[in-house]
Amino acid sequence: MAERRRVAAFMATTATGVSSACARPVGATSAARWFSPAMPSATGSTVRKRLWRATAEPGCGPGISSARRSGAVPRAKPRRRRTGPAIGLNLSCSGSKTRLGGSRRRSSVPSADERLWELRAAIAACRLCRDDPARGETHRLPHEPRPVAVLSATARILIAGQAPGLRVHESGLPFNDASGDRLRQWLAVDRDTFYDPRNFAIVPMGFCFPGYDRHGSDLPPRAECAPLWRRRVIDVMPQIELTLAVGHYAQRWHIGADCPKSMTDTVRNWERYVKRNTGPAVLPMPHPSWRNTGWLRKNPWFESELLPYLRERVEVLIR
Numbered sequence: 073m074a075e076r077r078r079v080a081a082f083m084a085t086t087a088t089g090v091s092s093a094c095a096r097p098v099g100a101t102s103a104a105r106w107f108s109p110a111m112p113s114a115t116g117s118t119v120r121k122r123l124w125r126a127t128a129e130p131g132c133g134p135g136i137s138s139a140r141r142s143g144a145v146p147r148a149k150p151r152r153r154r155t156g157p158a159i160g161l162n163l164s165c166s167g168s169k170t171r172l173g174g175s176r177r178r179s180s181v182p183s184a185d186e187r188l189w190e191l192r193a194a195i196a197a198c199r200l201c202r203d204d205p206a207r208g209e210t211h212r213l214p215h216e217p218r219p220v221a222v223l224s225a226t227a228r229i230l231i232a233g234q235a236p237g238l239r240v241h242e243s244g245l246p247f248n249d250a251s252g253d254r255l256r257q258w259l260a261v262d263r264d265t266f267y268d269p270r271n272f273a274i275v276p277m278g279f280c281f282p283g284y285d286r287h288g289s290d291l292p293p294r295a296e297c298a299p300l301w302r303r304r305v306i307d308v309m310p311q312i313e314l315t316l317a318v319g320h321y322a323q324r325w326h327i328g329a330d331c332p333k334s335m336t337d338t339v340r341n342w343e344r345y346v347k348r349n350t351g352p353a354v355l356p357m358p359h360p361s362w363r364n365t366g367w368l369r370k371n372p373w374f375e376s377e378l379l380p381y382l383r384e385r386v387e388v389l390i391r
């Protein structure tokens with residue numbers, strides 16, 4: 073009885089996702105725990121440590137070794153390098169080092185990869201629009217934040233989009249919808265090439281799905297996101313040579329004061345921005361949404377002049 077009471081007390085203090093003292097943690101995969109700020113704070117390793125303490129007390133169960141043999145305690149999994157996105161991960165990142173907290177010794181000055189990983193972890197934990205919305209209670213994000221972006225230490229093309237839609241929010245994979253299909257057709261790349269973070273960094277103006285307005289349309293990117301994160305994200309990816317500014321929100325930020333008010337005027341003047349002398353070249357593009365099908369019909373020069381240039385540059389800049 074004493075043992076049962078001790079185990080029950082232990083279970084009351086450990087994370088959700090463990091259904092009994094002799095059960096493995098259930099629910100999230102290790103990758104999802106790493107990537108999602110909404111996951112329980114007790115990781116598999118924490119659960120193992122707590123189980124060790126609980127079972128190591130005198131008179132309490134068979135001890136950790138026999139518990140491991142019996143499968144009651146999950147064995148530690150070897151650490152793996154995380155180098156790219158996978159379906160269901162909501163914030164991906166390429167890099168060449170082990171993640172922070174690994175066994176590699178760190179110097180006092182973080183490397184570019186470490187800064188990228190640190191920033192990525194900070195974004196994954198962001199709850200600003202939910203906990204402290206800039207425009208007050210009535211503009212609180214109506215769901216749990218799930219930032220979706222692909223940061224990369226090696227990609228030379230940055231796709232600067234708007235904000236995830238519901239389908240992207242649910243899958244955690246950017247441009248995982250009809251707009252993404254059209255964008256890949258514009259770029260002349262397949263899905264594997266598109267989702268390889270060595271080829272493309274994908275950073276929308278707002279990282280989280282903003283919800284719908286009263287007409288059922290997607291709201292604009294959250295106003296809190298770009299001021300908080302964008303400059304820092306751009307600064308950790310100095311290797312970017314071409315930014316595809318997809319939609320007017322991205323064009324205004326990446327082109328700056330020189331950006332015309334009309335999206336059509338901005339895209340029509342694309343040669344001016346790809347040839348500018350400061351910073352990476354910016355190629356303004358309309359959003360590939362079906363809503364812009366009419367715009368594409370009215371502006372055939374986009375397909376006949378801009379797309380050939382885009383495909384040529386993509387071919388040169390991807391690996």
Ligand code: SF4
Pocket residue numbers: 195198199200201202217218219278279280294296297300
């Ligand atoms: S949209 Fe940006 S600022 Fe808002 S919660 Fe998501 S990551 Fe944070």
